[in-house]
Amino acid sequence: MQELERLLKQHKNALEELEDAGNELMLSDDDNVRFVIGECLVHFDKDAAEARLEQVTQDVHKEVDKTTAELEEIKGKLAGLKSSLYAKFGKQINLEEDP
Template sequence: MSKAQAHIEVLAEDQQRINAFSRLHVKMQELERKLASEKRYLEELEDASNELMLSDDDNVRFLVGECLVHFEKDTAEGRLEEVTKEAKESADKTTADLADVKKQLGDLKAHLYAKFGSQINLEEE
C-alpha cells in the first residue's frame, strides 16, 4: 500500500462521529423538505391574501382544519394575518434549525476528512 492508501484505524469516537454525521444528514434532508413545504404554504397564504383584498364579498369562506367556515371579510383578513405570522415564525425556526444542522455537518465533515482523507466519502451521490 502506498502512504496515501495506508490503513487508518477507525476508533470508537470516529464511528460515533460518522454515525452523528449520518443522523444529521437525514435531519438536514427532513428540514429542507419541511422548509420547502412551509415556503409553499406561505406562497399560498400570500395568494389567499391577495384574493381576499380583491374580493367584493362581505362574507368569505375560510378553511379551518378540514372545514370551510364563513367569516366576515375583516375577520378573515385578521385570521389570515395571524396564520401568516405563525407560518413565517415556523419557517424562520426551520431555517435557523437547518443552518445549525449544516454547521454541525460542516464541522463533522472537516474533522472526518482531516483524519480519513479520501478514504471516506461524505458527499451525496
C-alpha cells in the same frame, strides 16, 4: 437535515398559498368569506378573515424562521464533522450527498 429541508419547502409553499389567498381576499367584493380550517369551511366577514389570514401568515413565518435556524445549526455541525473526518481519513471516504 433532509427532513428539515422538506419541512422548510412545505412552509414556503404554504406562504405562497397564503399570499395568493390574501390577494384574492383583497380583490373580493364579497363581505362574507369562507375560510378553511382543517377540513371545515368557516364563514367570516371580510375583516375577520383578513385578521385570521394575517395571524396564520405570521405563524408560518415563525415556523420558517425556526426551521431555518435549526437547519443552519445542523449544517454547521455537519460541516465540522465532515472536516474532522476528512482530516482523519483524507480522500478515502466520500461524505457528499448524491442529488
